[in-house]
Amino acid sequence: MSCRTCSHPLTLSLAPDSSSESSAGPSTTTTTTETVPDDLLLPCTCHFHWQCLLDHSPTIALSLRCPACDTHLPTPSDPPTIPATYTSEGGPSALDLLPILTEEAFLASNPEARPARALHTLAAEGDVEGMVDLLGDVEEDVVRWRDPLNGGRTALHVAVEAGREEVVWLLLWVGSGVEEGRFPEVVVQLAGEMGVGRGEGVGEDVRGLRDGAGRVAGEVARGMGGAWGGLAEVLTL
Ligand SMILES: [Zn+2]
Numbered sequence: 001m002s003c004r005t006c007s008h009p010l011t012l013s014l015a016p017d018s019s020s021e022s023s024a025g026p027s028t029t030t031t032t033t034e035t036v037p038d039d040l041l042l043p044c045t046c047h048f049h050w051q052c053l054l055d056h057s058p059t060i061a062l063s064l065r066c067p068a069c070d071t072h073l074p075t076p077s078d079p080p081t082i083p084a085t086y087t088s089e090g091g092p093s094a095l096d097l098l099p100i101l102t103e104e105a106f107l108a109s110n111p112e113a114r115p116a117r118a119l120h121t122l123a124a125e126g127d128v129e130g131m132v133d134l135l136g137d138v139e140e141d142v143v144r145w146r147d148p149l150n151g152g153r154t155a156l157h158v159a160v161e162a163g164r165e166e167v168v169w170l171l172l173w174v175g176s177g178v179e180e181g182r183f184p185e186v187v188v189q190l191a192g193e194m195g196v197g198r199g200e201g202v203g204e205d206v207r208g209l210r211d212g213a214g215r216v217a218g219e220v221a222r223g224m225g226g227a228w229g230g231l232a233e234v235l236t237l
């Protein structure tokens with residue numbers, strides 16, 4: 001079986017492990033290239049390498065057809081899905097290709113949105129350190145970016161919905177006029193250690209940004225109740 005795009009076998013060659021090369025000693029001429037499965041099976045039964053199919057995502061996201069056999073791929077369900085099976089090193093796993101293709105197609109035509117999408121992913125995962133690294137690297141205003149693929153949510157909406165309290169405080173630190181005295185001490189300390197400055201005055205206060213449904217993050221927090229009721233107050237402009 002081979003890939004319907006490039007005709008090569010459905011495996012992926014891993015680069016030789018660099019850590020084993022660093023060991024001193026006489027160099028040997030035997031290079032063992034390890035291969036792992038890289039087999040994406042579409043509902044039409046065509047197989048592709050993962051990257052070979054994603055390279056077609058702008059076209060597929062529009063046509064919703066297999067680039068090899070032209071079969072219409074989505075299920076008739078509501079919402080539609082493209083059920084696929086991807087077999088890699090860890091064995092086969094089932095997945096829905098539709099959101100992945102949509103995101104890839106979006107990023108292919110909006111490459112500038114890549115860092116902002118990455119920030120949203122980190123916010124949902126609660127990865128504060130990763131967010132600080134990213135914020136230090138980009139010049140765009142990713143903090144106020146609204147995600148068209150996720151109902152126009154900002155990173156603050158995402159963090160509140162995912163219940164990531166630390167992320168909420170980080171976003172308030174860099175994107176709001178909340179007085180320093182209202183932040184938990186541990187947050188102020190962490191910001192100091194990580195060299196994160198306040199970004200007030202740079203742009204609109206993140207607490208006032210609305211998602212596609214017209215909700216500010218404070219309303220989302222209020223709807224979550226419990227401990228988030230307290231945060232909702234801080235989140236209210
Ligand atoms: Zn291929």
Ligand SMILES: [Zn+2]
Nearest residue numbers: 044046066069
């Ligand atoms: Zn096909």
